[in-house]
Amino acid sequence: MNQTASQNAEEFGFEPGDIVQEWLWDDDVDDSIRAKIEDLTGEDLVDEDYNSAVDGVILWWRDGDDEDELSDTIVDACGVLDDDAPMWVLTPKPGRPGAASSSTVQSAAQTAGMNAATPLTVSKDWNGIRLRAFGKGR
Template sequence: MSTTTITQAQEFGFHPGDIIQEWLWDDDVDEGLRRKIEDLTGEDLVDEDYDSAVDGAIIWWRDGDDEDALADTIMDASELVDEGAPFWIITPKPGREGSTNAATLQSAAKTAGMNAATPLTVSEDWNGVRLRAFGKGAERADRMERAERDDMDLR
C-alpha cells in the first residue's frame, strides 16, 4: 500500500484493525475510496446488516433521497458506532449527479442529534462531511462534575 493511500484513508480518522460500517452502498460509489479504507484498516467494510460495535461509519448519500430518511439512517448507523468514532456522510460533489444541498445534510444531522462539519473533498467525485454528536463533551464534563460532587458528599 502506498503512503498516499494510507494518508488519504487516515484523513477519515480510521486506523489499522478498525471495523467500518458502510451504509447505502450502490454501484455508483467510489470503489477506489472504499479500497483505500479497506487497505488502511486491513478489514473489509461491513454493511448495514452488521450488528456488532464498529469503530466508524460511512453513509453514501445522494440527492433525491428523503431528508427524514437521512436523519433516520444517521440515527440507525450511530447506534453501533463507538462514542467519538469517525462518522462520515459521503455525497457527490456539487455539479455531479446526485449532489445534495448542504442545508439538507445540516438539517438531517441536527434532527439526528449531530453536528455536520464543513464538506471535504474525499475523491474526484465525492465530498465527505464528518458528523459529531451534540454535547458529547458537555455530557462527559457534567458526569465528571457530578461524580466529583458525589465523591465529596461521601467524605
C-alpha cells in the same frame, strides 16, 4: 497540490484494525475510497446488516433521497457506533448526478442530534461531511 481524504484514508479518522460500516452502498460509489479505507484498516467494510459495534461509519447519500430517511439512517448508524468514532456522510460533489446540498445533510444531522462539519473533498466526484454528536469536538 492538496491531497484528498481518499488519497490519505487516515484523514477519515480510521485506524488499522477498525471495523468500518458502510450504509447505502450502490453501484455509483467511489470504489477507490472504499479500497483506501480497507487498505488502511486491514479489514473489509461491513454492510448495514452488521449488528455488532463498529469503529467508524461511511454513509453514501444522494440528492432525491428523503431527508427524513437520512436522519433515521444516521440514528440507526449511531446505534452501533462506538463513542467518538468517526461517522462520515459522503455525497456527490456539486454538478455531479445526485449532488446533495450540504444544508440537507446539516439539517438531517441536527434532527439526529449531530453536528455536521464543513464538506471535505474525498475524491474527484465525492465530498465527505464528518458528523459528531453535539458537544463532541469541532
